[in-house]
Amino acid sequence: MNHLLNARFLFGLTMAVHIIFAVLGVGIPLMMLIAEITFQKTKDRDYAIMTKRWTKTFTILLGVGIPTGTIASVQLSVLWPSFMEAVGKVISLPFQIEIYAFFLESIFMTIYVYAADRISNPLRILSLTLVTIGAILSAILITNVHAWQETPSGFDYVNGEFLNVNPWKAFFNPIFLTTASHVVTSAFMVGSFMIVTVAAYKMLRKGVNEREYKFHQKALMIALAVGGLSGVATALNGHDSAMKLHIFQPEKLAAAEGLFETTANAPLAVGGIVDPNTQQVKWALQVPSLLSILATGKPSGIVRGLNEFPRDEWPPLVTHILFDSMVGVGTLLILLAVLGFWFKRINKDRRFPKWLLWGFVLSGPLSIAGIELGWSFSEIGRQPWTIYRVLRTSEAVTTNGNMGLFFLIFVGLYVLLGVITLLVLRYYFKRHPLSKDLEKIN
Amino acid sequence: MSETQFSIALLWLFIFIYSIAGSLDFGTGFWSMVYSNRKDTKAGDIANKYLSPAWEITNVLLVMFVVALVSFFPNATFTLGTALMVPANLILVLLSIRTAFMVFAYSAKEYKTILNRVSGVTGILVPALLVVVLPITHGGFIQDVNGVLQLPLSKVFTSPTVYAFIGMAISMTLYLSALLLADYASITGDRSALDIYRKHSMWIGPFTILLGFLIILAIKNEANWLYVNLRNYLLWIILSVLSFFVGYWSLWRTQNDTNEESRGPRIALISVIVQLFFASYAYGKAHLPYLVYPTTIQESITNSAMYRALVVSYIVGTFLMLPAFIWHWRLFIRNREYVK
Numbered sequence: 001m002n003h004l005l006n007a008r009f010l011f012g013l014t015m016a017v018h019i020i021f022a023v024l025g026v027g028i029p030l031m032m033l034i035a036e037i038t039f040q041k042t043k044d045r046d047y048a049i050m051t052k053r054w055t056k057t058f059t060i061l062l063g064v065g066i067p068t069g070t071i072a073s074v075q076l077s078v079l080w081p082s083f084m085e086a087v088g089k090v091i092s093l094p095f096q097i098e099i100y101a102f103f104l105e106s107i108f109m110t111i112y113v114y115a116a117d118r119i120s121n122p123l124r125i126l127s128l129t130l131v132t133i134g135a136i137l138s139a140i141l142i143t144n145v146h147a148w149q150e151t152p153s154g155f156d157y158v159n160g161e162f163l164n165v166n167p168w169k170a171f172f173n174p175i176f177l178t179t180a181s182h183v184v185t186s187a188f189m190v191g192s193f194m195i196v197t198v199a200a201y202k203m204l205r206k207g208v209n210e211r212e213y214k215f216h217q218k219a220l221m222i223a224l225a226v227g228g229l230s231g232v233a234t235a236l237n238g239h240d241s242a243m244k245l246h247i248f249q250p251e252k253l254a255a256a257e258g259l260f261e262t263t264a265n266a267p268l269a270v271g272g273i274v275d276p277n278t279q280q281v282k283w284a285l286q287v288p289s290l291l292s293i294l295a296t297g298k299p300s301g302i303v304r305g306l307n308e309f310p311r312d313e314w315p316p317l318v319t320h321i322l323f324d325s326m327v328g329v330g331t332l333l334i335l336l337a338v339l340g341f342w343f344k345r346i347n348k349d350r351r352f353p354k355w356l357l358w359g360f361v362l363s364g365p366l367s368i369a370g371i372e373l374g375w376s377f378s379e380i381g382r383q384p385w386t387i388y389r390v391l392r393t394s395e396a397v398t399t400n401g402n403m404g405l406f407f408l409i410f411v412g413l414y415v416l417l418g419v420i421t422l423l424v425l426r427y428y429f430k431r432h433p434l435s436k437d438l439e440k441i442n
Numbered sequence: 443m444s445e446t447q448f449s450i451a452l453l454w455l456f457i458f459i460y461s462i463a464g465s466l467d468f469g470t471g472f473w474s475m476v477y478s479n480r481k482d483t484k485a486g487d488i489a490n491k492y493l494s495p496a497w498e499i500t501n502v503l504l505v506m507f508v509v510a511l512v513s514f515f516p517n518a519t520f521t522l523g524t525a526l527m528v529p530a531n532l533i534l535v536l537l538s539i540r541t542a543f544m545v546f547a548y549s550a551k552e553y554k555t556i557l558n559r560v561s562g563v564t565g566i567l568v569p570a571l572l573v574v575v576l577p578i579t580h581g582g583f584i585q586d587v588n589g590v591l592q593l594p595l596s597k598v599f600t601s602p603t604v605y606a607f608i609g610m611a612i613s614m615t616l617y618l619s620a621l622l623l624a625d626y627a628s629i630t631g632d633r634s635a636l637d638i639y640r641k642h643s644m645w646i647g648p649f650t651i652l653l654g655f656l657i658i659l660a661i662k663n664e665a666n667w668l669y670v671n672l673r674n675y676l677l678w679i680i681l682s683v684l685s686f687f688v689g690y691w692s693l694w695r696t697q698n699d700t701n702e703e704s705r706g707p708r709i710a711l712i713s714v715i716v717q718l719f720f721a722s723y724a725y726g727k728a729h730l731p732y733l734v735y736p737t738t739i740q741e742s743i744t745n746s747a748m749y750r751a752l753v754v755s756y757i758v759g760t761f762l763m764l765p766a767f768i769w770h771w772r773l774f775i776r777n778r779e780y781v782k
């Protein structure tokens with residue numbers, strides 16, 4: 001049992017680390033592209049400097065994003081061999097196509113970085129666009145496998161055998177498009193809000209001069225716009241995801257909302273702790289009928305409760321906290337973006353107040369928390385299944401030992417890589433301060 | 443060709459491509475470490491010129507191989523995945539340290555030396571460990587203990603075959619990369635760097651042939667089935683040895699070739715790739731019909747529907763990406779301006 005827990009921790013850890021670099025790998029190229037296009041349109045050199053500095057950041061992050069992704073893909077086979085055997089038989093297509101997305105991203109990234117001075121402007125934009133598309137495609141394709149785990153389709157499962165496999169039916173599984181769009185827009189949120197964080201932090205610094213303040217404010221405003229719009233999109237397709245849960249994984253939704261009895265007019269429990277003994281959500285704010293409305297579109301809609309399902313197939317009840325925190329993060333970030341634009345509208349020339357800037361500083365880490373919470377909710381909420389109602393996690397895990405030791409080794413590795421990444425970023429930007437870049441264009 | 447044969451041929455092709463790309467990548471990293479602090483020669487810069495635009499793509503090739511194994515031979519994935527838990531995780535740790543530190547070294551110039559050392563050393567260990575998977579597939583290592591597949595590491599690391607393969611991986615890595623860099627140096631007309639890498643190649647080259655024979659000897663003792671099969675491919679082995687001599691002869695000639703841009707290293711590089719091709723063809727063919735002895739490829743192949751979808755996606759994907767590959771090649775590998 002301990003062995004299984006270690007394997008879950010180890011894989012969860014790898015993914016939790018990879019996802020940070022991966023979403024930045026999706027979001028930052030998008031921001032680079034937007035800044036590069038803005039530059040070519042407005043001829044304002046500040047945007048060229050932004051692109052340049054974000055590109056540098058991105059290439060440093062790639063140094064960890066790529067190896068952690070490689071770890072993820074190999075660890076899937078060594079930690080969950082039965083799962084990967086099933087993947088090989090039914091859903092290897094997205095993995096396979098993803099290779100080409102990786103090629104797309106890495107080839108054009110290399111061209112964009114190392115051949116920048118040898119290619120024309122339109123070709124630079126083209127390269128950057130292809131980098132962004134490649135990154136988005138990798139996110140979509142890997143999410144495809146995840147979506148299939150939640151709503152497995154495209155095969156008949158008979159006596160432990162996968163028969164009548166239809167790879168494209170597996171690929172276009174019921175929640176694929178919903179999930180993929182949610183993952184992509186949330187990745188955009190992370191890329192842009194991290195830029196908001198850095199810009200706001202720089203604007204708060206004591207010695208910042210007017211010229212630099214203006215520069216950071218430009219970065220802040222475009223990032224806030226992208227972040228806010230992606231936030232709204234994320235909330236909308238997140239709502240779609242929840243409706244899909246209602247149809248395809250009702251016990252996951254029930255656990256997320258702490259609903260025990262199947263009922264119409266189901267209330268939405270906001271916050272609180274789910275108590276399985278009293279079958280209630282302690283300390284929660286109950287909004288009458290809202291869950292029914294959200295899940296089915298009408299107050300009289302019936303939402304199924306946990307008691308309809310065998311106890312040993314209940315997802316862990318902490319998912320309620322994870323789900324509510326994710327939604328909370330989303331709501332907060334949208335509010336922040338709205339606040340920022342509202343303030344700019346009524347006070348055109350005034351600087352942002354300190355408290356708002358501190359709010360902006362928090363937005364990037366919050367968005368990363370949102371991603372981690374969302375994934376934890378989705379993965380933990382699928383338990384006890386690795387492939388929903390087909391393969392249990394306890395059957396998927398490797399039988400080989402030493403898991404605890406490797407968990408410790410990888411914790412050490414990720415801490416090392418994380419710390420050095422931060423040090424290298426700091427070191428590099430200390431050596432190449434913004435003031436120097438600005439001087440060059442004057 | 444049957445579905446099974448085509449799948450294994452494709453897998454073989456991926457191993458072959460990655461063994462070259464990986465050797466160039468890790469070996470170049472190693473040479474970059476050796477020459478990173480030398481002011482008297484540009485040998486280190488030349489190594490970095492190759493490394494920066496190439497490492498990401500090389501890494502995708504590795505992932506591509508893993509994915510192809512999973513996709514085409516899911517049952518073998520189960521066996522190998524279970525058995526290789528420990529070595530695979532070790533390789534992953536080394537690989538990520540290598541990649542990350544190499545990237546860090548580009549940005550933190552002051553700490554370049556130490557970062558380069560770490561990435562150079564871990565980088566040369568990666569191919570040495572990766573190659574251990576090959577002798578493991580010869581059979582005899584993976585044990586079934588009460589239905590649980592295990593890989594006794596003490597057995598692996600006392601086997602002469604394993605060491606012969608490790609030696610081969612290291613020498614091939616250094617040999618191929620030194621030749622590539624000699625060729626790169628000759629494009630730029632940097633005679634001193636060319637001589638440095640030529641000398642290294644001339645020292646390392648003979649080891650690849652020697653270790654090749656050692657591998658065959660070790661296989662004869664430890665995996666006789668493979669040896670018996672290998673004898674059917676004697677012609678290919680002879681061709682491989684001949685290509686080695688062509689390459690070596692061409693290197694030898696370069697010594698006295700005062701022409702700045704010598705063609706010698708190019709011919710040598712191509713000959714070694716041909717040498718590797720013949721040898722891996724013989725090895726791959728002799729390995730059949732087993733993937734992980736005693737499991738045959740027929741027992742491990744995925745279903746027909748999946749097979750067809752995969753092949754279609756390979757064809758479409760490669761076709762779409764071809765212009766990108768060509769552009770990249772022209773910008774970085776075959777471009778005087780860039781290399782200079």
Ligand code: HDD
Pocket residue numbers: 150175179180182183186189190234235236237238239241242243245326327328329330331367368370371372373374375376377378379381
């Ligand atoms: C910044 C990140 C972020 C934010 C603000 C939100 N989400 Fe989310 N959510 C994710 C990041 C995320 C994610 C990490 O991308 C997940 C995990 C797995 C997945 O498919 O997407 C996810 C999963 C996920 C699922 C589970 C899907 C499944 O298990 O199959 C639901 C129902 C929602 N989300 C709903 C929402 C709603 C209603 C939000 C309202 C604002 C919301 N999310 C904001």
Ligand code: HEM
Pocket residue numbers: 018019021022023024025026061062064065066067068069070071072073074076102105106135136138139142143183187498501502505
């Ligand atoms: C939804 C979660 C994921 C997203 C959004 C994502 C996205 C990305 C992105 C954008 C990259 C490019 C590198 C970078 O920018 O840092 C990347 C790299 C990579 N990812 Fe993920 N990934 C996810 C999960 C996974 C999983 C589960 C696997 C394992 C199967 C995986 C395997 C890889 C590999 C192998 C690489 C390196 C590719 C290379 O060699 O260039 N990723 N990922």
Ligand code: HEM
Pocket residue numbers: 008009011012013015016018019080083142143145146372375376379380382383385386387393396
């Ligand atoms: C990148 C974002 C992701 C994060 C943060 C993440 C996190 C986690 C966590 C925390 C677990 C352990 C859950 C538990 O056992 O309670 C887990 C398990 C797992 N995840 Fe993910 N995951 C991510 C993406 C993916 C994707 C895209 C795939 C599909 C390829 C995937 C496949 C799996 C598998 C096979 C397991 C193990 C079996 C299981 O616990 O169900 N994960 N992941």
